[in-house]
Amino acid sequence: QKEVEQDPGPLSVPEGAIVSLNCTYSNSAFQYFMWYRQYSRKGPELLMYTYSSGNKEDGRFTAQVDKSSKYISLFIRDSQPSDSATYLCAMSAYSGGGADGLTFGKGTHLIIQP
Amino acid sequence: GAGVSQSPRYKVAKRGQDVALRCDPISGHVSLFWYQQALGQGPEFLTYFQNEAQLDKSGLPSDRFFAERPEGSVSTLKIQRTQQEDSAVYLCASSYRGDSNQPQHFGDGTRLSIL
Numbered sequence: 615q616k617e618v619e620q621d622p623g624p625l626s627v628p629e630g631a632i633v634s635l636n637c638t639y640s641n642s643a644f645q646y647f648m649w650y651r652q653y654s655r656k657g658p659e660l661l662m663y664t665y666s667s668g669n670k671e672d673g674r675f676t677a678q679v680d681k682s683s684k685y686i687s688l689f690i691r692d693s694q695p696s697d698s699a700t701y702l703c704a705m706s707a708y709s710g711g712g713a714d715g716l717t718f719g720k721g722t723h724l725i726i727q728p
Numbered sequence: 729g730a731g732v733s734q735s736p737r738y739k740v741a742k743r744g745q746d747v748a749l750r751c752d753p754i755s756g757h758v759s760l761f762w763y764q765q766a767l768g769q770g771p772e773f774l775t776y777f778q779n780e781a782q783l784d785k786s787g788l789p790s791d792r793f794f795a796e797r798p799e800g801s802v803s804t805l806k807i808q809r810t811q812q813e814d815s816a817v818y819l820c821a822s823s824y825r826g827d828s829n830q831p832q833h834f835g836d837g838t839r840l841s842i843l
Contacts, residue, residue: 622768656836657819658819659834660832702770715773716761
């Protein structure tokens, strides 16, 4: 079992729908959680960055972290065709004294139908 | 503003050849990371630098892989005696500070194909 599990999809929804993406993880040391968006033949682009449990909202995007369940989510409201991409969750333990390499999920391929 | 720049964008090599991949991080970023992304997978951590010091190379898959950042800015990932399983996208990321966990910003990667 991988440290981070993410359904690869594809997930296809109509334009304007609310999208829910999620990841589960097994390492309880993870405390920094990120969502990246990756378009084809491009690098990952940071969307959301959160620390520990709780919610964070930025425009149409909301990230939720539930450390007790080891479960994180990304919600996209009023989805647009331009949101069609692969969404990667990533996490880090950061033990202090330096940065950590991120542990990524496999990525979910999202398709927004016009 | 300039982001993380990687070159070349595409590299084709024959099995057994050596390759060198370059990363120019965001100016002023102390931390630099290399990742390997296989087709249909998420990126996997290879190695991490803080300035010129390589603090973690636990993800390098074999001793054929070598990374350096001699002046604490530009970094090079070298793969010797390439094998077909080395075919992947190699991503570089940088972050601002080395003494706190700042978000990492990625380049567009080098797509390596080994024939």
